[in-house]
Amino acid sequence: MDSVQLRLLREDDLQSAERASAVTFLEANRRSRRVSEPEIEPRSASVSKQWIDRIRFFLAVDPGGCWVAADGDDVIGFAISQNRGRVWFLATYGVLPGHQGMGIGKRLMDAVLAHSAGRQGMFISSVHPGATRRYRLAGFSLYPLMWMVGTVDRSTLPVVAGIREGQVSDLEWMDRLDQDLRGAGHGPDHGYMLDTPRLVVSRAKGRPGYVYIDDQGRGVLLAAARPETAQNLLWEALASSRGDTAVNSITTANEWAVDVGLAARLDIGQEGYLAVRGMKAPAPYLASGHFL
Ligand SMILES: CC(C)(COP(=O)(O)OP(=O)(O)OC[C@H]1O[C@@H](n2cnc3c(N)ncnc32)[C@H](O)[C@@H]1OP(=O)(O)O)[C@@H](O)C(=O)NCCC(=O)NCCS
Structure with missing residues (x-):
């Protein structure tokens, strides 16, 4: 334990930190897998x-939020957080299985919370009992998350009007929308997410909204001023899905997404939590796991 040093992440830690993350989440995901779900494969x-x-990218934008626990040159734990305006978020957090339950996670959490300097915060929590215990003890509210899963019945897809592909010039109003919904824009994160295969936006009748759609046709971050706009954007994401798809990060404040999923003949599942502090769970909003 004494040989474990807590310090800021360095560029030359990235390989070792990635290996620690891969091992930690492989084990955690295998333990939480339900028998009906497919085997968890290594990353x-x-x-x-x-x-x-x-x-x-996080290290370049806000290095003070990126912490590791190291034993010599080996990373055995990591907590990667970021400040964006009034919002702090935790992008990822883990301790290697053989080192869990010994207080390393608490030390990492204390370090990243000190970096937050009392900001409001949000992130997506796993169901790991050590994680949920740490988060609640740190004062976060845990909102259970639903997800919709299955293959879209394409005969249910409506004609969606008033949307178009997004571009760099949209980021400014998208940040203002983020500000209204969650207290701060995504700022540089939008620049990073522009590499996602699609950004679809709505500006219909002054009702802004946007969704990033990944290479499997899943909406990975969706924000809108009105639930009807959010539903249109989600329908567009579902229309680009192929085979099995999922709509993640749905809090009960976002039942508009459940209603779309049910209409598309997807099933409701439940997994994990949205952890928030000093703010409400945003709506109409489906958070990104990585950028919140
Ligand atoms: C969450 C995690 C980072 C915490 O790290 P850690 O070093 O185990 O944390 P700590 O030992 O400081 O604290 C964990 C707390 O939960 C308890 N705990 C740890 N593992 C537990 C388990 N499997 N079951 C029940 N309680 C557990 C510990 O006793 C401790 O509580 P205490 O301080 O009141 O005694 C680590 O468990 C982990 O990597 N989990 C798997 C990956 C994951 O889910 N990450 C979070 C993603 S959101």
Whole structure:
């Protein structure tokens, strides 16, 4: 325990931190897997690369929020958080299985919360008992999350009007919308997420909204001023899905998303929590796991 040092993440830690993350979440996801769900496979090389790219980006934007626990050169724990205006978020957090339950997670959490300097905060929590215990003890409210899963019945897809592909010039009003919904814009995170295959926006009748859609046709971050706009954007995401899809991060404040999912003949599932402090769970809003 004494050989474990808590310090800021460095660029040359990224490989070791990624390996620690891959091992930690493989074990945690295998333990929480339900028998009806597919086997959890080790992280692919491309997902490992995406992890390193994303954490390198966080390190460049807000290095003071990126902490590791290290034993010599080996990263055994990590807590990657970021401040954006009035909002603090936790992007990822883990301690290697063999080192859990010994207080390392608490030390990491204390470090990133000190960086938050009392900001309001939000992030997506796993169901790991050590994680939920840490978060509630740190004063976060835990809102259970639903998700919609299955294959879209394409005969249910409506014609959606008033949307178009987004572009760089949309980011300014998207940040203002974020500000209204969650207290701060995504700022540089929008620049990063523009690499997502699609950004679809609505500006219909002064009712702004946007959704990022990944390469499997899943909406990964959706924000809108009105539930009807949010529903249109979600329908567009579902229309671009192929095979099994999922709509994640649905709090009860966002039942508009459940209603779309049911209409598309998806099933309701439940997993994890939205953890928030000093703010309400945003709506109409589906948070991104990485950028909140
Ligand atoms: C969440 C996590 C980072 C915490 O790290 P840690 O080093 O185990 O944390 P700590 O030992 O400081 O604290 C965990 C608390 O939960 C308890 N705890 C840890 N593992 C537990 C378990 N499997 N079951 C029940 N309680 C557990 C500990 O006793 C401790 O409580 P205490 O301080 O009141 O005694 C780590 O458990 C982990 O990596 N989990 C898997 C990945 C994950 O889910 N990450 C969170 C993503 S949102």
